[in-house]
Amino acid sequence: MKVKFQKTKGFYDVYERKPGVNKDIIHYCPGCGHGNAHKFIAETIADLGIQDRTVFVSPVGCSVFAYYYFDMGNVQAAHGRAPAVATGIKRTHPDSVVIVYQGDGDLAAIGTAEIVHAANRGENMTVIFINNAIYGMTGGQMAPTTLVGQRTTTTPYGRKPENEGFPVRVAELIDAIQAPIYIERVSLHDSKHVTKARRAVRKAITYQLEGKGFSLVEILSACPTGWGLLPVEARKWIHEAMEPNFPLGLKRDEGPNIEARELQPCNHVFEGVHGLIDLPAPEERGAATMQATMEHVEEAWRNPAIKVAGFGGQGVLLLGLGLANTGMQVGHHVSWLPSYGPEMRGGTANCGVHISTDLIGSPVVADTDILVAFNRPSLEKFEAAVRPGGVVFCDTSLVDVKPTRDDIVVVGVPATKLADELGNTKAANMVMFGAIIGRTKLFTVDEVCASLDGFIKKKKLIPVNEQAVKRGAEYVLEMS
Ligand SMILES: Cc1ncc(C[n+]2csc(CCOP(=O)(O)OP(=O)(O)O)c2C)c(N)n1
Ligand code: SF4
Numbered sequence: 001m002k003v004k005f006q007k008t009k010g011f012y013d014v015y016e017r018k019p020g021v022n023k024d025i026i027h028y029c030p031g032c033g034h035g036n037a038h039k040f041i042a043e044t045i046a047d048l049g050i051q052d053r054t055v056f057v058s059p060v061g062c063s064v065f066a067y068y069y070f071d072m073g074n075v076q077a078a079h080g081r082a083p084a085v086a087t088g089i090k091r092t093h094p095d096s097v098v099i100v101y102q103g104d105g106d107l108a109a110i111g112t113a114e115i116v117h118a119a120n121r122g123e124n125m126t127v128i129f130i131n132n133a134i135y136g137m138t139g140g141q142m143a144p145t146t147l148v149g150q151r152t153t154t155t156p157y158g159r160k161p162e163n164e165g166f167p168v169r170v171a172e173l174i175d176a177i178q179a180p181i182y183i184e185r186v187s188l189h190d191s192k193h194v195t196k197a198r199r200a201v202r203k204a205i206t207y208q209l210e211g212k213g214f215s216l217v218e219i220l221s222a223c224p225t226g227w228g229l230l231p232v233e234a235r236k237w238i239h240e241a242m243e244p245n246f247p248l249g250l251k252r253d254e255g256p257n258i259e260a261r262e263l264q265p266c267n268h269v270f271e272g273v274h275g276l277i278d279l280p281a282p283e284e285r286g287a288a289t290m291q292a293t294m295e296h297v298e299e300a301w302r303n304p305a306i307k308v309a310g311f312g313g314q315g316v317l318l319l320g321l322g323l324a325n326t327g328m329q330v331g332h333h334v335s336w337l338p339s340y341g342p343e344m345r346g347g348t349a350n351c352g353v354h355i356s357t358d359l360i361g362s363p364v365v366a367d368t369d370i371l372v373a374f375n376r377p378s379l380e381k382f383e384a385a386v387r388p389g390g391v392v393f394c395d396t397s398l399v400d401v402k403p404t405r406d407d408i409v410v411v412g413v414p415a416t417k418l419a420d421e422l423g424n425t426k427a428a429n430m431v432m433f434g435a436i437i438g439r440t441k442l443f444t445v446d447e448v449c450a451s452l453d454g455f456i457k458k459k460k461l462i463p464v465n466e467q468a469v470k471r472g473a474e475y476v477l478e479m480s
Helices: 035-046 063-068 082-092 102-111 112-121 170-175 191-209 231-245 294-302 316-329 376-386 415-421 425-439 443-457 459-479
Strands: 054-058 072-074 097-103 127-132 182-187 215-220 249-253 305-313 333-340 349-357 368-373 385-396 411-412
Touching: 035 063, 035 097, 035 127, 035 191, 054 063, 063 072, 063 097, 082 097, 082 112, 097 102, 097 191, 102 112, 102 127, 102 170, 112 170, 127 170, 127 191, 127 443, 170 182, 170 215, 170 249, 182 191, 182 231, 191 215, 215 231, 215 415, 305 316, 305 376, 305 385, 305 411, 316 333, 316 349, 316 425, 316 443, 368 376, 368 425, 376 385, 411 425, 411 459, 415 425, 415 459, 425 443, 425 459, 443 459
Parallel strands: 054 072, 054 097, 097 127, 127 215, 182 215, 305 368, 368 385, 385 411
Antiparallel strands: 182 249, 305 349, 333 349
């Protein structure tokens, strides 16, 4: 007998996310649990024949692109607000089937109020909660569900309860509320548990279809990228580290015992609402153009505002994190603000770093003292924001144009080539780190090397990163 594998009809035949890119692939990293969870939902919706009345409410997080995959109604909610958006959809369209899909940053941090009150109102909706113990999309910061001792980019020495509190157990939290009808925690650590997880998702959607009320399925799910593990190791980590902290199993199942609830459609008429939102015209902005003075430039060297920019995958964010981390180690106030597209690889990325002897008012870097450009688009985009007298470090292995301004200092460093010579192209960011400190004297080479342990996840890579920092510092000395 021939077994024929076929994609469920709950997904689109082709994914039109990026023109010209393979239309069969999704954007998740290998081993990511989001793929499994998506499949459970899509299969259930297709099998129940409810595609035309289902609305998938996606969150902000790695699953922000879910609407490229699910062939059903799709709405994108602001960070944390999916249960509130879903409430609106369900109340105005009681016959719809609403799937709320949220990560742990989305649901248990910024969206805590929304999930608690949707559960408390007993909204007839299905919440699929992906607990991967980390903020995946934004580069691996601590989430409310991060385990005690777990290293993340914002807990580089491990989460400490006395500083960051304990992991939030969402299934138990929702179980403290009276109205929900079905709450279960499942895991994706092996195929037996994957089957159980699929069953739980199906049950939660079926209860909604029967009009029974609020369900939540918490799925312990791998984030190999955020955890710095291989996919197989990540599955093991779910079992060995997460499950003891987040006990699996049914918390509540009232489905078989209760009657369907009738919901009246909401049909208020909002007459005159446009008049109420007649906002005053915005004020004229003051013409506050900053004149550079020598004092300012000196101040900038003490308290620099730094912008690092390039493509995702070039280590742009890690370099910023390294600058901030070293600043913190030597006793300064620091901030690090990453900004990038939703893809973990291949998009554009930049970050702003402040290193300051004073308190930092805002992590935003607008007027830049030091710009580090790893590609041409970054140079072209951020050059104009460099303060007169500021410095631009360019990776001349990749940037084939010169800055156009003549009131800034330009330092060309063939960082990628130098890293290649050291045997690891990926260390270009650390070569650049060395060049920055060699030129600006922001830190000593020893200070940077001593801080590497705080931001390099894979410890075996510390020696090559150390070499790279030293090579970058030497290079600018040779050139001066
Ligand atoms: C109002 C707002 N605050 C912060 C962010 C930045 N942000 C985007 S995704 C995210 C965390 C997502 O983590 P999680 O919900 O755990 O989902 P994952 O990426 O791990 O699937 C954050 C903080 C944002 N987009 N909007
Ligand atoms: S970063 Fe983590 S959650 Fe995001 S796609 Fe990759 S593995 Fe999945």
